Amino acid sequence: MAEHEACYVFTPDDSIGQAPRPSKRRKTARATKPNTQLEVLPFVPLLRGVETPGCTKARADSFEAAWRPKEALIDKSIHDANLDTVREVASFIRGNSAPESSRKIRTGLLVAGPDNGASIDLFDSIVESVNEDERAILINLSSGQCPNLKTVLKYMSQHATSRPLGADEDTANDGGKYARQLNYDLQILYDHVQNHAISKVIVSFQDSEAFEGKLLAELIDVFSSWNDRIPFVVLFSVATSVGLFQGKLSRATIRHLEGAEFKVERVSIEEIFKTISSKESTLWLGAGLSNLILQRQKDHIQSPYALSQTLKYAYMTHFFANPLSITLNDDPTHVPLQEVHYEAVRNLPSFRSHVQRLIEERDYDTVRDLLDDDENLSELMMNKLKSTRKALEELVLAVEALYRTQSSPTCKKSIAWSEMYVQAMSGELFQSTLFEEILNSVKKLPSDIMHDLLHDLAGIFHHEGLEKVIIDLDKLTSSLDDPEVPLRSQYDVHHETLRTTVIAQKVSLGKNTSTLSAQDAAYTKIVDRTFSELQKKFRWALINPQNLFLNEALIYDSKSPHREVFTPRPRFAIERALSSPHDYLGCECCGGAESGLSDTQPATAILYQLCLESGSVINTADLWSAFWTIVGTEGSKDEEVERERVLALFSRALAELKYMGMIKNSMKKADHLVKLSWRGL
């Protein structure tokens, strides 16, 4: 039966009528085990399916190996950031309230910011911490599960006493000594508290703002009436601000509450990004993708959890879709590469540029070997992978060093670590003005700060020239008469004085460098050496990673999967589908008509485009005549039939537009339509 038919004549199919009753489906044999291969392998074979299961599995394994440590690091940093808050809140909960305010409910307001994904974990760890000393139970409430007072109380009793959820609406429990109890009676909770000697009942509100004010008021009223028997502690997770939250509550409700405000420390996005890209990486995120992710975090959402998800997705995509990611597996017992893998390597841009270089060096034999002999290529890959990885590690270390240098007092400009990383990954950092500025600021440092900086840098990366400089600097400073007064180089602003001279009624400003002491001059030499050593080091480290051989396997930088998954554009897609249906249909008939209307397009699309052209109020008759000119075929034999056909199309298209909420009937003008949605919003 089609959907548009209101009723229809039932014509039983003969074959069905005479067929014997189908046998009952019974589970007689044990179900065959599902295909184990599918179970084991979350990834599909790549390279047109030629890849062996072993390789596919190796990719899946290397994803696990690459991501798990990172995930643990992120979790740890999030957990560490919360640690102080947890301790504070736990001690607040444990603390005894003052006797005079004992009638009030102890309340903790946790200002957590708009990202409330973290609050459940936070509450859990708070309760864990409280439970070290005394018995406390936690009841988590979120606005979704709390439509009204009865449901909340029922949920609370059930959750606290861990009774199985009753199917009946108001079934009574034979809990008490004397009476049956309704399941929303807090007496149940009270009995439980008594029986198990619970000292704190913590009720936490996950998204406090989303709760209805009336419900909160009622709930707190009930709590306060039981507060002399059940030791309630209420925790609110506040996303906006305490003032705004309190504005929602009535004064009578607020009078029942007394407590403190806690600021939940958030781990910064910057920190997580740094953790992920600096420590023992197997995969590096490219400049474009990093920039995209960071920008989205900055502009749209600020959530460590979302960032962690995004990064995980990036890792996953790389290992899922890039067959060469198998080479990242450090496991000595890793599966041998297939022929197709070598073929794939030969198609890489980085391989081509490598070959190009060899040709320029007129090393034709090696090129021939690389192209023909897999063994030879494998050897090259083994060597080059190591060096590429080393180079990338050095790159990140250089960023770290540069970031450290930037924090010195003479450097005025400062940019975030992640931004620096993005610049370095795109290979622009070395030529940038920022780099120059930072290095120049080193020149102006006095000896004591220079000393610290050099030691820090030596800790970050190993560089012989720099170590020699340190030794020389130590020698120089130890020979000083007064170790408290730091040496200053000639570049230091302290050595410059402004001189004003008036010549022929014109004032000219001149900079004058005062003469340097012998020690300062020696120090200046050291500074010059430091500068050149650093520059040498950075020039060596800050290469463009795109030039590295096999960077395609080690750097993940494709933006479109991220964009499609995390920032889809549903509305834009609908609008595009309607205004240029050819983009999605890919049919031949409308291909030619790039922007114009044609009768081959779907009726809804035509009508939509007509609506776009008109103003906010549309005359239906005009719309119909326009539609008829496009769709209707003039001069057909039976115009009446044609008209009916087109009218049906028109009506359906109109109904579809209405259904999508794009137009509606006008109340003010008869036979007119009002446009409800506008394109490009």
Place this chain on the structure above:
Amino acid sequence: MDSQLPDERLCSLNDRMLCRETQFRQLAALLCPYQPNPSTILVHGVEATGKSRLVKAVVEAIGTPFAIIRSQECITQRHLLERAIANTKEALERQDDDTYIDAIDGRCESISAFVVELQRLLGGRGRFILVFDGIDHQRDAAPTLLPAIARLGEIMPNLAIILVVTSLQPHLLHKPGITHIHFHPYTRAETLTILSDSPLSIYGPRRSPQSDDSQDAVNDEDSAWLWARFTAAVWDSLGQSVARDVVSFREVCSRLWGPFIQPILDGHYGAREFSKLLVKNRGLFQSETALVDSIVPITPTAPNVKASKSSHTLPYYPAHLLVASYLASHNPPKHDITLFSKSSLSKRRKRGGGTALTPHRASKHRKISRKLLGPQPFPLERLFAIFHAILPHTYSSGGADVICQLATLVGLRLIVKSGGAGDILEWNTKWRVNVGWEFVRDVARGVAFDVESYIIE
């Protein structure tokens, strides 16, 4: 009337209940076992006038078995009735241990079932008192509940019902001739007497029991002396106008007490120098910070101390969405073209109104400022249009991110659905902003957006 009091217990009780002698005597006389049983008594009076406390004390002292049911704890009417049955049963069993009433399971879904159960419980027994505390605020109560309960005494002559209510309305019980006992609000003298019963100490709680007793006695005396004067001063300045009831008055006093006695603790003044303290701390009595209820206790200070600014950390686009929703709520749609069209930037006039040349006609209707009218509802399309208009750069349209952020803002109740019923996905759903000007201004400043110039006043 005195002769009718059963024993001295009641007299000693009267001393404990301050300033409620009349009501006490009335209630005690009515409930006296030698008197005929009053079927229903209505105790009424505004909040914090000692109704529940006095009733409880009296029925406890009289010796008749009783049960108190607090409506505040009862979620539904059924809950109230079943609780009443359960409490009655418990009270009867407590009275004489040997009778165990097990025939009744306490199921009680309607008032008629309640009456039957109660009759089975109390039939052939002595007097019983049922106290319904705060029954006028019973949640989810049928309109017949109160009149029915008021008539219970007619059916059961051995039952006395006491109803404790805060507000008295005409035709509350639909039954004339019920004894009303009024608990009037405490007067100034009475309030001060009650407060002086439990003075706060200047020097905090006694540090150790071994400390000098005579010193403690002096301290207590000083504290009581100062407390009495202090409470009187608070009453005259703040209490009589805004914190009349004892509970809130005591709260205000205890909030102010700390800063008030600080100079004594600092050693600048002696404990008996009340007038000097008053002059020194006059700011406390002038400012109204002590009257503001807050979850996080605010220490009252002298005025002109600015509260610290709270930081609103909304990311860039959500902040613009919120500002756009504020603008959509507070600007009439007819001005949208002048305000937001990018083509006619030069034509945009900032504060609305005409130029000097446009004639000023007195409007027929009195204009009410839009700020006073509150936020007006707007359709979602308008919000998106304004959002795109106020962004300083073009922003790719139709993305899920914006929709997602809008959902977050709605989840935080910064933007709320206007009007009651209907699915949020309906085309005619309208929204409005749920935050005030100050908040939006701060948010706009956070993203360096000049919101003032987009508001028609």
